[in-house]
Amino acid sequence: QKEVEQDPGPLSVPEGAIVSLNCTYSNSAFQYFMWYRQYSRKGPELLMYTYSSGNKEDGRFTAQVDKSSKYISLFIRDSQPSDSATYLCAMTGNTPLVFGKGTRLSVIA
Amino acid sequence: NAGVTQTPKFQVLKTGQSMTLQCAQDMNHNSMYWYRQDPGMGLRLIYYSASEGTTDKGEVPNGYNVSRLNKREFSLRLESAAPSQTSVYFCASRDRGTDTQYFGPGTRLTVL
Numbered sequence: 001q002k003e004v005e006q007d008p009g010p011l012s013v014p015e016g017a018i019v020s021l022n023c024t025y026s027n028s029a030f031q032y033f034m035w036y037r038q039y040s041r042k043g044p045e046l047l048m049y050t051y052s053s054g055n056k057e058d059g060r061f062t063a064q065v066d067k068s069s070k071y072i073s074l075f076i077r078d079s080q081p082s083d084s085a086t087y088l089c090a091m092t093g094n095t096p097l098v099f100g101k102g103t104r105l106s107v108i109a
Numbered sequence: 110n111a112g113v114t115q116t117p118k119f120q121v122l123k124t125g126q127s128m129t130l131q132c133a134q135d136m137n138h139n140s141m142y143w144y145r146q147d148p149g150m151g152l153r154l155i156y157y158s159a160s161e162g163t164t165d166k167g168e169v170p171n172g173y174n175v176s177r178l179n180k181r182e183f184s185l186r187l188e189s190a191a192p193s194q195t196s197v198y199f200c201a202s203r204d205r206g207t208d209t210q211y212f213g214p215g216t217r218l219t220v221l
Contacts, residue, residue, distance in 0.1 A: 008149070032208040043113075043199055043212035044152070088152070092208055096142065096167065101151035 003027050006089055006100030015109050019076040021087050023100045026070065029093035033065050035074045036088045038102065044088055048074065079107045111135055113213035115200050121219045122190045130185040130216050132200030140203040141183040142167075142210065143175060145196040152199070158183055190220045 006023045013019055021035075032051055036044035048063040050056045050072075056063045062075040072091070076083055084107050089100040113134045122128055134141065142157040144167075154167030158177040172194060174186045187194060197217050201210040 034209055036212075041215075043214050046209050046211065049207055049209050090210075094208075096154055096157055097203075097208075097210055099152045101149070 003098050004089065004091065004100045007103055008101055010104040010106060012106045012108060013079055015079060015081060015107055017079050017107070019079050019083070019105060019107075021074040021076075021089075021103050021105070023072050023089035023091075024070055025072070025091060025098075027091075027093065027098075028067075028070070029095075030091040030098075031093050032091060033063070033072050034090045034097075035061075035063055036090060036099075038086045038088060040085075047087070081107050081109045083107050113200055113202055113211055115198075115213035115216050117216060118214065119217050121221065122187075123221050124191060126190050127186065127188050128190065129187075130198055130200075130218075131182070132184065132213060133182045134200075134202040134211070135181065136202060136204070136211065137180070138202035138204060138211075139180070140205065141177065142201040142203070143173075143183070143185045144199045144201065145169065145194075146199060146215075147196050155185065155198075187218075190218075192220045194218065195220045 004025045035048040037047045038044040053067045060077045064073040086102040086104045088102040090097045116131045139160045143155040144152045156175040158164045161180045200213040
């Protein structure tokens, strides 16, 4: 079993839709959870960061962590064409970051 | 504040040639990382340096060497390039306080 599993998509949604992106993991030592956004031909950029369980909201983005289920989510409300990118989850427990393989999202105007 | 910078942006090599990818960060981070990204494989860690003077192997170190020149700079060397090393290479540095990494823009390497 891989440490972090993420559905690669692609996921295509109409503009204004609510998007749900998810990752599951197996290592219970993970404490820090991140979402990165990567536009085509660019480096990943940090989008959201959460420590341990709970929710964190930043504008149209909400990150959720459920450590009991080893499941993390990123919700995007009122999705825009500019949200079209690959989204990578990442997590660590004082080790080098472990990344999911990324989900490619397209938001269609 | 440039963040993480990488040179070159693009490179084409012939099999057997050598080259060094350069990375520098101006955020005073202790830890730095080299990744490669291939379609369907995600980001894979090649080497990392937890602090100046130390380096450690990651998931895919074979065929690569690294040098942590000082706190700012971390270079990746391919001694004898192979077509399997065709990839996009990313350097990153880590903010210890939040455990998050900041990435450079990448180097697209093609080995013929």
